[in-house]
Amino acid sequence: IHESHSFISNTLSSPLYADAQNLQNQIDELSRLSDTPAPSVTRVLYTEKDVLARRYIKNLMGLSGLSVREDAVGNIFGRWEGDEPELAAVATGSHTDAIPYSGKYDGVVGVLGAIEAINVLKRSGFKPKRSLEVILFTSEEPTRFGISCLGSRLLAGSEALAKALKTTFDGQNISFFDAARSAGYANDQDDLSSVFLKKGTYSAFVELHIEQGPILEDEGISIGIVTAIAAPASIKVEFEGNGGHAGAVLMPNRNDAGLAGAELALAVERHVLESGSIDSVGTVGILELHPGAINSIPSRSHLEIDTRDINEERRNIIIEKIHQSASAIAKKRQVKLTEFKIINQDPPALSEKSIIKAMEEASKELNLSHKFMISRAYHDSLFMARVSPMGMIFIPCYKGYSHKPEEFSSMDAMSNGVKVLALTLAKLSLE
Amino acid sequence: IHESHSFISNTLSSPLYADAQNLQNQIDELSRLSDTPAPSVTRVLYTEKDVLARRYIKNLMGLSGLSVREDAVGNIFGRWEGDEPELAAVATGSHTDAIPYSGKYDGVVGVLGAIEAINVLKRSGFKPKRSLEVILFTSEEPTRFGISCLGSRLLAGSEALAKALKTTFDGQNISFFDAARSAGYANDQDDLSSVFLKKGTYSAFVELHIEQGPILEDEGISIGIVTAIAAPASIKVEFEGNGGHAGAVLMPNRNDAGLAGAELALAVERHVLESGSIDSVGTVGILELHPGAINSIPSRSHLEIDTRDINEERRNIIIEKIHQSASAIAKKRQVKLTEFKIINQDPPALSEKSIIKAMEEASKELNLSHKFMISRAYHDSLFMARVSPMGMIFIPCYKGYSHKPEEFSSMDAMSNGVKVLALTLAKLSLE
Numbered sequence: 123i124h125e126s127h128s129f130i131s132n133t134l135s136s137p138l139y140a141d142a143q144n145l146q147n148q149i150d151e152l153s154r155l156s157d158t159p160a161p162s163v164t165r166v167l168y169t170e171k172d173v174l175a176r177r178y179i180k181n182l183m184g185l186s187g188l189s190v191r192e193d194a195v196g197n198i199f200g201r202w203e204g205d206e207p208e209l210a211a212v213a214t215g216s217h218t219d220a221i222p223y224s225g226k227y228d229g230v231v232g233v234l235g236a237i238e239a240i241n242v243l244k245r246s247g248f249k250p251k252r253s254l255e256v257i258l259f260t261s262e263e264p265t266r267f268g269i270s271c272l273g274s275r276l277l278a279g280s281e282a283l284a285k286a287l288k289t290t291f292d293g294q295n296i297s298f299f300d301a302a303r304s305a306g307y308a309n310d311q312d313d314l315s316s317v318f319l320k321k322g323t324y325s326a327f328v329e330l331h332i333e334q335g336p337i338l339e340d341e342g343i344s345i346g347i348v349t350a351i352a353a354p355a356s357i358k359v360e361f362e363g364n365g366g367h368a369g370a371v372l373m374p375n376r377n378d379a380g381l382a383g384a385e386l387a388l389a390v391e392r393h394v395l396e397s398g399s400i401d402s403v404g405t406v407g408i409l410e411l412h413p414g415a416i417n418s419i420p421s422r423s424h425l426e427i428d429t430r431d432i433n434e435e436r437r438n439i440i441i442e443k444i445h446q447s448a449s450a451i452a453k454k455r456q457v458k459l460t461e462f463k464i465i466n467q468d469p470p471a472l473s474e475k476s477i478i479k480a481m482e483e484a485s486k487e488l489n490l491s492h493k494f495m496i497s498r499a500y501h502d503s504l505f506m507a508r509v510s511p512m513g514m515i516f517i518p519c520y521k522g523y524s525h526k527p528e529e530f531s532s533m534d535a536m537s538n539g540v541k542v543l544a545l546t547l548a549k550l551s552l553e
Numbered sequence: 554i555h556e557s558h559s560f561i562s563n564t565l566s567s568p569l570y571a572d573a574q575n576l577q578n579q580i581d582e583l584s585r586l587s588d589t590p591a592p593s594v595t596r597v598l599y600t601e602k603d604v605l606a607r608r609y610i611k612n613l614m615g616l617s618g619l620s621v622r623e624d625a626v627g628n629i630f631g632r633w634e635g636d637e638p639e640l641a642a643v644a645t646g647s648h649t650d651a652i653p654y655s656g657k658y659d660g661v662v663g664v665l666g667a668i669e670a671i672n673v674l675k676r677s678g679f680k681p682k683r684s685l686e687v688i689l690f691t692s693e694e695p696t697r698f699g700i701s702c703l704g705s706r707l708l709a710g711s712e713a714l715a716k717a718l719k720t721t722f723d724g725q726n727i728s729f730f731d732a733a734r735s736a737g738y739a740n741d742q743d744d745l746s747s748v749f750l751k752k753g754t755y756s757a758f759v760e761l762h763i764e765q766g767p768i769l770e771d772e773g774i775s776i777g778i779v780t781a782i783a784a785p786a787s788i789k790v791e792f793e794g795n796g797g798h799a800g801a802v803l804m805p806n807r808n809d810a811g812l813a814g815a816e817l818a819l820a821v822e823r824h825v826l827e828s829g830s831i832d833s834v835g836t837v838g839i840l841e842l843h844p845g846a847i848n849s850i851p852s853r854s855h856l857e858i859d860t861r862d863i864n865e866e867r868r869n870i871i872i873e874k875i876h877q878s879a880s881a882i883a884k885k886r887q888v889k890l891t892e893f894k895i896i897n898q899d900p901p902a903l904s905e906k907s908i909i910k911a912m913e914e915a916s917k918e919l920n921l922s923h924k925f926m927i928s929r930a931y932h933d934s935l936f937m938a939r940v941s942p943m944g945m946i947f948i949p950c951y952k953g954y955s956h957k958p959e960e961f962s963s964m965d966a967m968s969n970g971v972k973v974l975a976l977t978l979a980k981l982s983l984e
């Protein structure tokens with residue numbers, strides 16, 4: 123009714139309509155490809171469920187008239203050829219892998235929603251000038267090989283990652299390449315440089331995602347326009363002690379690697395709070411004890427630590443303090459700090475001004491309330507920003523929940539996001 | 554040479570000789586029945602390796618002329634009929650199960666060593682009056698079902714355990730009875746009261762075991778004569794919080810169940826040290842985080858706590874303090890304390906004076922240095938003490954190591970232990 127704005131009325135033959143019920147059905151269907159019972163979702167890189175999810179997405183891309191291509195690690199591209207196919211394309215997309223016992227919206231909204239945005243534009247009579255591409259990124263989540271945004275890091279040209287993957291194994295000692303081949307990828311080459319995007323492949327990349335925070339829901343706002351993505355880092359730590367029998371070794375003779383791990387977990391929290399900024403976060407999501415028996419003193423503890431900030435320097439100070447604490451704890455408890463490895467330490471990314479403007483205008487034309495915000499979670503967009511102008515669209519989700527079964531976004535919220543994405547893509551396609 | 558003492562010269566036709574090399578070969582052979590690579594040993598209740606180990610022991614019992622019987626949960630009895638078989642028998646034995654990544658001597662020395670003690674007596678020309686029995690106890694270790702000394706608790710007549718086992722499942726959700734049946738036990742009955750020993754079945758029970766502490770080795774003493782076994786307790790704790798995304802949920806909005814677990818682990822250590830006694834110990838051997846992903850705030854933590862003391866009251870005060878800390882931590886961190894379950898809280902056991910005397914005399918007659926000591930680890934003897942007079946013989950082990958691959962006891966040490974056991978059994982058999 124209020125869609126009588128310049129772009130829509132000038133360019134499209136009919137108003138934008140997103141089929142939210144169909145999108146919801148697809149989300150529900152995809153969620154059943156899980157290795158844990160509903161409502162939880164567990165879909166790990168190159169497992170049977172991941173392969174089935176990829177097949178499902180490729181099928182939908184085909185039904186929407188997109189031509190499908192896959193690269194050597196399984197990044198999937200669905201292309202709608204524009205009137206000027208030689209121009210850099212406009213891309214959108216996200217991921218469909220899901221960490222253990224998580225939910226069904228994270229990432230998925232940005233893949234199924236992107237295909238629906240293509241459908242929206244096709245129904246509206248839109249003709250792209252620049253080609254439009256929908257991307258499914260391989261392994262945004264670090265679950266299997268400890269590497270987040272594996273697909274987009276490679277697309278962004280990470281030589282270091284391409285090299286590291288040659289000696290990367292999962293927890294079951296399966297190599298990255300064996301796993302990739304079992305899913306039908308990396309068939310006749312170990313050289314992953316074929317995955318690297320040529321500079322200028324895309325004139326813009328836009329990702330639709332649930333907020334994974336409570337702000338939009340709390341404030342009753344429909345659309346979050348992301349201006350920057352926080353800088354993530356992840357660290358692996360291992361302590362080793364002598365272990366021994368829980369009854370027989372007296373307290374003064376112990377060097378308990380589990381208690382060293384527990385102390386470091388609490389130190390991570392303390393150092394993050396010491397930063398004094400609400401934007402600093404730190405998490406010990408993994409803490410494993412070996413041998414893991416009630417009557418054995420832990421002889422080894424393994425921690426994986428995630429810390430992020432929108433300020434890179436502040437985050438790096440936190441990492442340095444964590445390192446100092448790990449050394450001090452090891453000394454005090456007479457355990458060995460056998461590993462302190464910074465797995466990644468990425469810089470933050472800024473959204474492109476012209477894309478922010480396109481998202482803002484799209485929201486206004488659709489009469490949707492919007493807010494500029496920071497993404498505290500990181501996304502494939504962080505890495506796409508290295509090879510393309512980038513922007514992100516957030517939609518509200520229930521209580522900000524994510525990475526757990528209670529994750530939820532309403533059909534209304536998704537419909538709004540899909541329409542803003544569609545209109546943004548249309549605008550960028552004509553630029 | 555110095556064996557010219559009363560009992561040996563009066564009763565036996567030749568001096569006592571233990572074949573330590575054969576015993577060592579058997580220990581090495583048994584250690585290869587493991588689910589983890591050498592030198593570690595992992596042999597868990599009712600697994601294929603446990604079943605193979607049982608077959609190996611039954612075969613050795615047969616070769617030593619013992620008649621073999623098994624009960625409904627797989628306690629195995631090898632009997633050497635005495636001249637007066639209607640009298641209460643004298644028993645000895647230990648366990649062959651091994652916690653993950655442990656060593657090859659814990660328990661095994663008390664089973665293979667007991668069979669060798671029978672061989673020693675047979676070679677010496679001894680004729681028992683009371684029958685002698687070698688017992689292999691089922692599941693001394695709590696690995697699979699969280700229940701330590703499962704076999705000996707049942708032998709001691711635990712109605713509570715017999716009942717609990719009807720609803721007990723392992724980590725893979727396999728019921729105790731399905732597991733037992735897969736190993737060939739509990740075939741046509743769910744009623745475990747058949748396992749309970751009649752009072753007066755045994756006039757004495759003696760267990761040979763490595764010390765699992767450093768005292769005998771440090772002091773250069775050959776034989777530890779155990780006068781009491783410390784009182785063990787084990788506790789399961791679970792905290793639950795909201796979890797969420799490690800990037801998106803800001804620190805003030807978190808209720809991290811993993812950090813609650815880490816705090817409780819450190820509180821256990823603190824409360825044990827507060828007791829002021831060297832004899833108080835406490836261990837968090839298991840601390841598991843859910844979902845266990847680097848980018849997820851833990852929504853659940855599961856701890857298993859072991860605490861022991863030779864003073865029951867002091868140990869119970871520690872348990873009470875751990876409970877108070879768990880509640881306080883839950884309140885402070887706004888997580889739920891969804892479980893605080895005391896799995897067992899056993900009283901300590903005292904050795905029988907007459908058995909202590911027999912062990913002391915045996916050591917003296919064999920010219921072996923000995924020392925009275927407390928067992929800080931607990932054993933099947935703790936439960937056998939409920940239905941039989943009890944005693945334990947300790948031998949030195951390398952650095953007191955146990956429950957890890959470095960566990961070691963020399964052939965000399967084992968030979969001494971076997972001879973003291975043989976002579977003690979002989980004495981008790983004639984009483």
Ligand SMILES: [Mn+2]
Pocket residue numbers: 228263525
């Ligand atoms: Mn995620």
Ligand SMILES: [Mn+2]
Pocket residue numbers: 217228229262331501
């Ligand atoms: Mn995501």
Ligand SMILES: [Mn+2]
Pocket residue numbers: 659694956
């Ligand atoms: Mn043990």
Ligand SMILES: [Mn+2]
Pocket residue numbers: 648659660693762932
């Ligand atoms: Mn033992």
